[in-house]
Amino acid sequence: RLDFAVQQYPNHIDFPQTESIENEQSAKVTAIFSAKDIRYARDVSFACRTFYTAGRAVPWMNSILKPLKIYPSRFFADFAEWQRCNNCGYKNGFNPENEDNKAIEKMQLLFLEQKYEEKNISDLMPLVRDIVKINGAMARLCGEGEESIIETSYNPDDLFGPECLDVESFFENVCMEHSKVRIYNNENNPDYIIL
Numbered sequence: 001r002l003d004f005a006v007q008q009y010p011n012h013i014d015f016p017q018t019e020s021i022e023n024e025q026s027a028k029v030t031a032i033f034s035a036k037d038i039r040y041a042r043d044v045s046f047a048c049r050t051f052y053t054a055g056r057a058v059p060w061m062n063s064i065l066k067p068l069k070i071y072p073s074r075f076f077a078d079f080a081e082w083q084r085c086n087n088c089g090y091k092n093g094f095n096p097e098n099e100d101n102k103a104i105e106k107m108q109l110l111f112l113e114q115k116y117e118e119k120n121i122s123d124l125m126p127l128v129r130d131i132v133k134i135n136g137a138m139a140r141l142c143g144e145g146e147e148s149i150i151e152t153s154y155n156p157d158d159l160f161g162p163e164c165l166d167v168e169s170f171f172e173n174v175c176m177e178h179s180k181v182r183i184y185n186n187e188n189n190p191d192y193i194i195l
Helices: 002-007 016-022 035-054 061-068 072-085 101-118 122-144 167-173
Strands: 148-152 179-186 189-194
Touching (some): 002 035, 002 072, 035 072, 035 101, 061 101, 061 122, 061 167, 072 101, 101 122, 122 148, 122 167, 122 179, 122 189
Antiparallel strands (some): 179 189
């Protein structure tokens, strides 16, 4: 279900069944799920809540998954393990909704660098980094009204274009063009300008 849900580009993905479990010390076994199954579901749902929902990954999630050749559920399971190893899981009291979006973006980029290196496609990381950064800046503008100036390796017109939906094709066909971009409100509409 998670794999299908992510492909639909939802604004957020909630797992109300696991939210109460996150606050408990141990999972409760039922006739349907073993303790291991419940822990796995809880971990994946928390990872999804952190990376996708709090990380505002809606516009770019499917694009960055395609080169990894990995299902969203496996990706979130790997991110859950990464969270545990980096002391930012629910057991450590980490609450993604209380974190600054820039902090979550930093987590996303660190994890993506690891995954892309693991798959021997780290040459795509400058593009992936630009996609995450420019969409993150736009999300902060819309969510918090925070204007920003970011540097990208590619032209923002290309990064916001439809060709960005296929990261590998974009990488092969679009030239790098270092840009300094201002993300701002233009008469209450999000906009950007190349400086």
